[in-house]
Amino acid sequence: MSSSLERRTQLAAKSLLTAQLGLADDDTAVIGVELDALDTQLASLRAAFPESVRHAVAVKTMPHPEMLAHLIARGFGLEAASLEEVQLALGAGAAPSDLIFDSPVKTRTEIAWCQANLPGALLNANSIAELARYPSEPSFQVGLRINPELTTGAPSEFDVSGERSKFGVPISTSRSEIIEACIDADVTALHMHIGSQVPTCDAHVEAVGRLLELAKEIDAERGERQDGRRILTLDIGGGVRAETDSDALMSRYGHRLQAEHPSLFEYDVRTEFGQWVHANNGWAATRIESVEERAVPMAFVHLGADYFMRDVYGATGSMNYGFAVVKGDGRVAMASDDNEPTRTYDLVGPLCFAGDVLAQDLELPVLSEGDWLVIAGTGANTLGLWSRHCSRAVPTVVASNGGACRFWSARQSPI
Numbered sequence: 001m002s003s004s005l006e007r008r009t010q011l012a013a014k015s016l017l018t019a020q021l022g023l024a025d026d027d028t029a030v031i032g033v034e035l036d037a038l039d040t041q042l043a044s045l046r047a048a049f050p051e052s053v054r055h056a057v058a059v060k061t062m063p064h065p066e067m068l069a070h071l072i073a074r075g076f077g078l079e080a081a082s083l084e085e086v087q088l089a090l091g092a093g094a095a096p097s098d099l100i101f102d103s104p105v106k107t108r109t110e111i112a113w114c115q116a117n118l119p120g121a122l123l124n125a126n127s128i129a130e131l132a133r134y135p136s137e138p139s140f141q142v143g144l145r146i147n148p149e150l151t152t153g154a155p156s157e158f159d160v161s162g163e164r165s166k167f168g169v170p171i172s173t174s175r176s177e178i179i180e181a182c183i184d185a186d187v188t189a190l191h192m193h194i195g196s197q198v199p200t201c202d203a204h205v206e207a208v209g210r211l212l213e214l215a216k217e218i219d220a221e222r223g224e225r226q227d228g229r230r231i232l233t234l235d236i237g238g239g240v241r242a243e244t245d246s247d248a249l250m251s252r253y254g255h256r257l258q259a260e261h262p263s264l265f266e267y268d269v270r271t272e273f274g275q276w277v278h279a280n281n282g283w284a285a286t287r288i289e290s291v292e293e294r295a296v297p298m299a300f301v302h303l304g305a306d307y308f309m310r311d312v313y314g315a316t317g318s319m320n321y322g323f324a325v326v327k328g329d330g331r332v333a334m335a336s337d338d339n340e341p342t343r344t345y346d347l348v349g350p351l352c353f354a355g356d357v358l359a360q361d362l363e364l365p366v367l368s369e370g371d372w373l374v375i376a377g378t379g380a381n382t383l384g385l386w387s388r389h390c391s392r393a394v395p396t397v398v399a400s401n402g403g404a405c406r407f408w409s410a411r412q413s414p415i
Contacts, residue, residue, distance in 0.1 A: 002245045002320075006336060008037070009322030009376040012283035013332040015400040016374055019285075019407075020326075022398075027411055028302040029286040029395040031383055033067065036401055038281040038379075042074055045273065048254030050265050056100050058238060058274030059085040062282070063384045064397055066408040068092035079238075079272040083110045086118070096121045100235065100272060102145070102191070104167060108133055115139050122270065124191040124235060128169055128177070131185035143189030143235060144182060146171055146214060148207040154195035154239070161194045161207070168192070171210055178214070179221050188229060189270075190215050193237030196275060201240065201253035205260055208236055212264055235270040242279035242380065244320060250276060275380040282379020284395075285326070288371045289350075296346045296360070299367050304349010304356040306392055307378075309385040312349070312356060322376040325365045333365035341366050347373075351390050388414045 015032050023030065045055055056077035059068065063085065068078060069092040077098035078089040086101055097120035103110075104126040114123060115135050124143040125131045134142055147168035152161050160167040168191075169178060181187070194207050215231040222229055240250055250273075257264055286301040305312035325333045335342045342363050349356040364373070386394055397408040 004245050005320060005322040005377065006334070008034075008280060008283075009324045009334065009374065010332065011037075012285070012322075012376040013324045013326055013374045015283065015398070015405060016285045016326055016372060017330055017332075018400065018403070018405040019396075019398045020372075022405070022407055023396065024411070027396050028289070029284065029307075031307075031378075031395050031397045032283045032285070033062075033064075033379065033397070033399045033408075034281050034283070034401075035070065035399050038070070038278070039074065041277055041281060042071075042076065045250060045271075045277065048250045049269070049271070050258065052265060053269045053271060054098075055271045055273065056098070057277050058272055059089060060384050061274030061380045062278045063088060064408060065092050066397075066399065068094070070399075072098070077270075079274075083113065086114075090117075096140075100124065100270065102126075102193075102272075106130065106133070111135075122189055122233065122235065124189065125185075125187075126166075126168060128173075128181040131181055131187070134185060138186070141189055141233065142185055142187050143191045143233065144169060144178075144185075144187050145191040145193070146178075146211055148192055148194060148210045150194070150203055150206055150210075152195045152198050152203040152239075153200065154198045158196035158239075159194075161203075171214065175214075175217060179218050182218050182231075183222060183225075183227065183229075186229065187218075188231060189233035189235060190218075190231055191235040191237065193272065194239055196239050197241040198239045199241060201249060201256060204236070204239065204253055205256050208234075208257060208261055208264060211236070212261055215267070231267065233268040233270060234264060235272065236264075238271060238273040238276070240273060240276045242275055242320070242377075277380075279380035280377055282382070283374060283376045284378045284382070285372050285374045288367050288369055288373060290369055291345075291367050294346070297343055299345045299347050299364075299373070300350070301347060301358070301373060302350050303375075303395075304358050305351050305353075306349070306387040306389060307382050307385075307395075308349075308358055309387055310381060312358060320377050323362070323364060324374040324376070325367065326372040326374060328368070328370055335363045335365055337365075343367070350392060351387075353389075386414060391415055 145168035347359040
């Protein structure tokens with residue numbers, strides 16, 4: 001375990017100890033957020049880009065209403081992938097002008113709702129055909145998503161820049177077709193999102209260059225036609241993977257854009273990071289329900305494929321989890337401690353199907369019934385992907401800040 005991950009894991013264990021004072025008997029699991037760490041991450045995002053850049057955080061990555069309100073209070077916008085997420089954002093206090101709506105299947109009814117309720121928002125059309133659904137005088141800003149068609153290095157499940165991607169207009173589409181569509185529909189924004197968990201910033205920088213070139217071609221054609229409208233906004237999406245020890249990936253990305261594409265910042269630049277913002281600031285804990293002696297000792301826990309959907313179902317990326325055990329007397333034990341006895345376990349979840357296995361051959365401190373297993377680094381794409389399989393209750397959610405713990409929501413049915 002890396003040193004920074006170990007520190008985050010120890011902090012999560014301490015937060016659990018504080019949260020336990022307010023847990024009920026039926027709280028067999030708890031989900032946590034470290035707000036101090038989150039705010040540091042948000043500051044790092046701002047520092048990586050010029051002050052003029054406007055950052056929206058992807059709602060789907062961590063959609064708890066209290067989280068959305070926290071982001072809004074710190075001056076961040078929100079990116080929504082469904083009308084329901086738009087409404088969650090508005091309910092949390094977001095101004096329409098701070099919202100980006102990116103669903104690839106916007107209905108005519110939804111677009112009409114946006115016309116009436118989202119003045120100043122950015123709606124990114126997923127296709128040229130979608131543009132035809134928009135009103136002739138939109139109250140919102142109209143953007144068009146472009147697929148830059150390049151190799152990203154992202155896991156295949158999250159790579160959306162291939163020729164068979166469902167997202168965006170392929171940049172290989174006839175330039176005249178794209179330009180005519182943008183002129184006809186009063187498009188003033190271009191959008192891209194090349195994939196999630198992209199391992200380096202090389203592909204992002206190249207994609208931004210392609211988007212910038214297209215924006216200049218559209219504006220040049222408008223100029224020749226004595227059309228005063230221009231591309232005003234470039235939404236460069238998200239997709240930068242969560243940081244590991246001191247790799248400063250976001251900082252490098254921002255500085256490379258400024259060095260290699262300085263004209264980008266002549267536009268209103270928007271971003272949509274999600275996993276990078278949230279992953280390292282969240283944790284979860286589950287009670288050890290039982291330990292069974294099998295071919296490999298098997299620990300039964302209360303979080304599995306319901307919470308760790310991507311991991312259990314095989315779409316794993318660069319997630320980096322840390323593990324600690326809180327014993328019945330409050331002692332925190334970690335396998336990395338030289339004097340801590342350990343065993344190798346299969347970690348199995350609560351759902352009623354054979355594939356609900358969170359980890360195999362995982363070295364942990366010796367476990368006993370009633371211990372709590374703390375898992376750090378779970379802040380992204382976990383609560384937002386909660387599975388209704390077996391209809392198990394969504395755990396209590398808590399937020400820690402400066403050593404204090406606040407309960408965001410109680411255990412609740414997902415139905």
